[in-house]
Amino acid sequence: MSKIKCQCGHENPFGTVLCEACGRPLTEEAEKSQVVDMRYEGSARRSQTYNKSIIDKIWNFFSSVKVGVSIIVAVLVTSAIGTIFPQKLYAPVTSVNATDAEYLAYYEKTYSFFGTLYYKLGFYDMYNSWWFKILIGMLGTSIIIASVDRVVPLYKSLKKQRTKRHVSFMKRQRIFGEGKAADPDESLMKAEAALKEMKYNVKMEDGAILAEKNRFSRWGPYVNHTGLIIFLFGVLLRGIPGFYVDETMWIREGELRNVTGAPGYFLKSKDFKLETYTKEDANAVFGEALDRNGPIVKNFQTDVTLYKEKEGSLPGSEDLEYVKDYSIVVNKPLKFDGYNVFQMDYRLSELKSMTMQLIEKSTDKSFGEFTIELDDPKGTYELDNGAKVELLEYYADYDGIKDGEPVSKSPIPNNPAFIFKMTTPEKPKGEKSFVAIQQTLETEENAYKVKFVSADTRDISGFTIRKDKTLYILLLGGIIFMIGVIMGSYWNHRRIWIQKGADQQLLVAAHTNKNWFSLKKELNAVKDASELPAYMDRQDKESKDERQEGAES
Amino acid sequence: MGLANISATLLEISFIAYLVATAFFGGAVKGAKSEATYRNNKWGTIGISITIIGFLTHVGYFITRWIAGGHAPVSNMFEFTTAFGMMLVGAFILIFFLYRTPSLGLFALPIAILIIAYASMFPKEVTPLIPALQSHWLTIHVITAALGESILAISAVAGLIYLLKNIDMSKKSRQRFWIEFVMFVIMLVIGFVLSSSTFKLAGYEAEFDYIDKNDKPASITYNYPPLFGMNESVAKSPDTMKPWVELPAILNGKTLTTFVWSLFIGSILYVLLRLIVRKRLAEFVQPLAKRANSQLMDEIGYRSVLIGFPVFTLGALIFAMIWAHEAWSRFWGWDPKEVWALITWLFYAAFLHLRLSRGWEGKNSAWLAVIGFIIIMFNLIFVNFILAGLHSYAK
Numbered sequence: 001m002s003k004i005k006c007q008c009g010h011e012n013p014f015g016t017v018l019c020e021a022c023g024r025p026l027t028e029e030a031e032k033s034q035v036v037d038m039r040y041e042g043s044a045r046r047s048q049t050y051n052k053s054i055i056d057k058i059w060n061f062f063s064s065v066k067v068g069v070s071i072i073v074a075v076l077v078t079s080a081i082g083t084i085f086p087q088k089l090y091a092p093v094t095s096v097n098a099t100d101a102e103y104l105a106y107y108e109k110t111y112s113f114f115g116t117l118y119y120k121l122g123f124y125d126m127y128n129s130w131w132f133k134i135l136i137g138m139l140g141t142s143i144i145i146a147s148v149d150r151v152v153p154l155y156k157s158l159k160k161q162r163t164k165r166h167v168s169f170m171k172r173q174r175i176f177g178e179g180k181a182a183d184p185d186e187s188l189m190k191a192e193a194a195l196k197e198m199k200y201n202v203k204m205e206d207g208a209i210l211a212e213k214n215r216f217s218r219w220g221p222y223v224n225h226t227g228l229i230i231f232l233f234g235v236l237l238r239g240i241p242g243f244y245v246d247e248t249m250w251i252r253e254g255e256l257r258n259v260t261g262a263p264g265y266f267l268k269s270k271d272f273k274l275e276t277y278t279k280e281d282a283n284a285v286f287g288e289a290l291d292r293n294g295p296i297v298k299n300f301q302t303d304v305t306l307y308k309e310k311e312g313s314l315p316g317s318e319d320l321e322y323v324k325d326y327s328i329v330v331n332k333p334l335k336f337d338g339y340n341v342f343q344m345d346y347r348l349s350e351l352k353s354m355t356m357q358l359i360e361k362s363t364d365k366s367f368g369e370f371t372i373e374l375d376d377p378k379g380t381y382e383l384d385n386g387a388k389v390e391l392l393e394y395y396a397d398y399d400g401i402k403d404g405e406p407v408s409k410s411p412i413p414n415n416p417a418f419i420f421k422m423t424t425p426e427k428p429k430g431e432k433s434f435v436a437i438q439q440t441l442e443t444e445e446n447a448y449k450v451k452f453v454s455a456d457t458r459d460i461s462g463f464t465i466r467k468d469k470t471l472y473i474l475l476l477g478g479i480i481f482m483i484g485v486i487m488g489s490y491w492n493h494r495r496i497w498i499q500k501g502a503d504q505q506l507l508v509a510a511h512t513n514k515n516w517f518s519l520k521k522e523l524n525a526v527k528d529a530s531e532l533p534a535y536m537d538r539q540d541k542e543s544k545d546e547r548q549e550g551a552e553s
Numbered sequence: 554m555g556l557a558n559i560s561a562t563l564l565e566i567s568f569i570a571y572l573v574a575t576a577f578f579g580g581a582v583k584g585a586k587s588e589a590t591y592r593n594n595k596w597g598t599i600g601i602s603i604t605i606i607g608f609l610t611h612v613g614y615f616i617t618r619w620i621a622g623g624h625a626p627v628s629n630m631f632e633f634t635t636a637f638g639m640m641l642v643g644a645f646i647l648i649f650f651l652y653r654t655p656s657l658g659l660f661a662l663p664i665a666i667l668i669i670a671y672a673s674m675f676p677k678e679v680t681p682l683i684p685a686l687q688s689h690w691l692t693i694h695v696i697t698a699a700l701g702e703s704i705l706a707i708s709a710v711a712g713l714i715y716l717l718k719n720i721d722m723s724k725k726s727r728q729r730f731w732i733e734f735v736m737f738v739i740m741l742v743i744g745f746v747l748s749s750s751t752f753k754l755a756g757y758e759a760e761f762d763y764i765d766k767n768d769k770p771a772s773i774t775y776n777y778p779p780l781f782g783m784n785e786s787v788a789k790s791p792d793t794m795k796p797w798v799e800l801p802a803i804l805n806g807k808t809l810t811t812f813v814w815s816l817f818i819g820s821i822l823y824v825l826l827r828l829i830v831r832k833r834l835a836e837f838v839q840p841l842a843k844r845a846n847s848q849l850m851d852e853i854g855y856r857s858v859l860i861g862f863p864v865f866t867l868g869a870l871i872f873a874m875i876w877a878h879e880a881w882s883r884f885w886g887w888d889p890k891e892v893w894a895l896i897t898w899l900f901y902a903a904f905l906h907l908r909l910s911r912g913w914e915g916k917n918s919a920w921l922a923v924i925g926f927i928i929i930m931f932n933l934i935f936v937n938f939i940l941a942g943l944h945s946y947a948k
Binding site for chain 2: 039065066068069072073075076079080082083087089090092110111112126127221246277282283284285286288289290292293296297298299300329330331332333340342344464466471474478481482485486489490513514515516517537539540
């Protein structure tokens with residue numbers, strides 16, 4: 001593509017609005033404008049220059065800030081819609097692998113018509129929906145293209161800017177002033193000193209000053225966009241297997257279990273604790289709150305020992321070596337080898353074992369006690385005087401009798417039931433009895449019965465196991481974003497141009513990307529120090545009126 | 554007298570100091586002819602001094618309560634909102650010394666006063682921390698997020714002043730309608746504070762048993778005469794009003810009752826004021842904004858977003874994610890509070906892009922700043938009470 005040669009001799013890329021070197025307006029539009037558009041220095045942006053091929057059109061679409069803001073607003077609105085009713089993840093649907101029908105039933109029952117609509121439109125799983133993902137993808141694309149479209153030409157034109165700008169450039173700045181000076185050269189010298197004092201980078205040549213500071217803040221947006229892209233990239237990586245482990249496990253007190261999702265590691269739960277604040281030992285200021293709310297939980301804690309499979313041992317051989325003891329509490333996960341184990345849930349007092357005794361119904365005479373370990377019930381329990389009890393069937397979670405057979409709802413001992421065969425010297429053939437909690441069923445009248453004595457319980461801890469290799473990428477993205485956003489927000493790029501015009505004239509112009517108030521304050525200081533002509537801010541009409549008002553009064 | 558009591562007294566002192574300081578800022582604005590002449594006005598100097606005294610006692614409240622409870626006092630609705638009000642005043646003081654604008658104080662302080670009054674309607678006792686909150690990230694995350702939000706709120710104050718000054722109140726327009734609506738919403742907040750404290754002073758309580766949306770029995774105490782009952786509710790206390798209607802389980806009758814009472818009292822207040830001043834309220838307060846320099850208000854509005862946005866990102870998103878990863882095992886879980894923090898962030902990101910690249914200045918920018926504050930308040934109030942999630946500690 002052809003270059004545009006400016007009158008000053010500088011060759012600009014096609015599409016340039018303001019000459020990179022001297023700032024002369026190169027388009028008719030720029031020439032007509034009173035105050036020139038200084039964003040991106042009037043440089044040649046690809047999106048403003050080409051519009052022929054499909055690629056041009058796509059590029060132009062995504063480089064537009066209008067489109068970018070529209071995408072942001074679309075993400076914002078969809079996100080908000082996703083909070084109207086609970087998302088799928090938080091819906092209190094009982095079973096673990098709930099079917100779609102169960103979810104539909106939940107939304108329908110709880111939120112009636114709107115719930116059904118919410119479900120049918122897919123809003124109940126908004127953030128995993130394909131359209132939400134496409135929106136995020138578009139946002140990422142927009143960030144990349146819009147940044148590249150701007151940063152390259154901006155960098156080039158800031159690099160190529162000349163100290164002496166053309167008068168037409170100066171005159172089209174928002175802040176501009178001209179006037180006669182007693183001694184222009186001396187004014188320039190004084191201005192140079194004053195500007196240096198204010199930490200400006202001052203260049204002086206050919207009767208012109210360019211003072212510039214904090215140019216780096218112009219790169220802030222592009223740095224923070226890079227951070228965002230790294231963050232989104234990290235999120236994308238989570239889809240790849242191995243980068244991300246997310247499992248749950250339940251472990252009972254006393255149990256040793258393989259850590260779900262972390263092969264080769266084992267956890268033993270020694271104790272689960274649930275503590276509450278009590279008025280006796282909590283800080284006295286909490287008294288009022290405890291009175292009003294009732295007990296408040298203080299701590300959930302599981303004391304565990306971590307073991308590791310010995311190196312070289314066969315998988316599954318359980319030849320373990322001790323790694324460490326740890327107390328997992330909320331906010332303090334157990335960490336090992338990139339894994340984190342979190343205290344997430346608990347169940348109190350699950351039945352561990354039940355102690356029973358065999359008695360003769362007529363005399364209440366006992367043949368002794370026996371204990372059934374519920375996770376490993378034995379077949380036969382030998383008692384005193386040659387009596388024995390055989391455990392024929394065990395139903396961990398007894399749920400009534402269906403089709404003439406007792407059934408168990410789950411393998412968890414929520415409601416244990418047993419079928420015993422009781423044998424004594426008097427009844428060598430034995431008697432059968434069905435025993436559940438507070439219930440005994442007999443096929444025919446028995447002479448003996450198994451009577452419940454006591455039960456042992458234990459607590460269960462629910463853990464979440466996570467390994468996330470992307471966390472560092474996400475953190476890096478976050479840090480870069482913060483650096484960029486701070487660069488761009490807390491510093492401003494300021495430039496002041498001063499030059500000699502014809503017969504004793506001095507011209508002043510200034511530009512900043514933001515915070516004009518402070519720029520004017522600095523410019524006032526320079527003006528006072530070096531007798532520069534008065535300037536005008538063409539966007540602030542009120543101050544001028546007020547100054548006149550002040551002068552009149 | 555225990556530390557907790559000292560703390561409460563300090564908060565009362567700062568509340569009164571802000572009221573007095575507002576009056577002085579009013580004097581500064583009224584007494585001056587223009588922005589240029591009121592910058593170093595004597596009234597303004599007294600106003601800012603009293604504000605600083607109020608701020609110091611407010612910080613005193615914060616520190617003594619921190620020591621008394623053993624944790625940063627940002628763990629429930631009262632504590633968080635009060636801290637938010639404190640930081641709003643702090644942000645105002647900072648901006649005041651950058652720009653010297655008594656007008657800003659005249660509007661920022663009443664808003665801080667309202668925020669503190671609102672906070673005081675919630676249970677004020679010091680509460681021990683539940684396990685999920687026992688982390689130094691509570692201090693870091695919440696304080697940074699509140700600080701970011703309070704700086705962003707300053708931009709809404711500047712925006713409000715800009716709009717009050719620049720909207721033509723003599724002609725019917727959409728903007729004139731909406732600015733009046735903002736005034737009405739402020740009246741509702743006052744309505745809430747008035748009605749809530751009246752019934753609290755009267756010691757009103759009505760207890761009910763009801764069935765919640767998961768079909769579990771629960772009980773609830775109303776502090777207002779119940780207009781709307783909970784699902785299948787049965788009154789436990791005698792001699793209380795019978796609710797007009799019973800709501801389905803997904804709606805909270807107590808919240809709706811509170812809202813309708815506030816609406817009722819707020820509307821009466823609004824109508825009364827309109828009758829007294831015989832003007833639209835926005836028109837009535839317009840003279841107070843007339844001295845402000847529009848360009849400067851626009852600049853303050855923009856600048857505070859620039860200062861507040863990075864702080865908000867750090868506190869409400871980055872620190873939040875780090876803590877969420879420690880406490881809940883995932884850095885992001887699409888919990889309503891998280892989503893609304895993201896929405897706030899996206900909104901201000903859109904604000905900055907519109908401003909930087911599309912030249913949205915003046916009224917557009919001011920309206921956006923006001924809407925941004927509404928989103929922040931929405932996240933503070935509605936998300937806690939209506940879209941219950943993991944963050945609803947404060948009910």
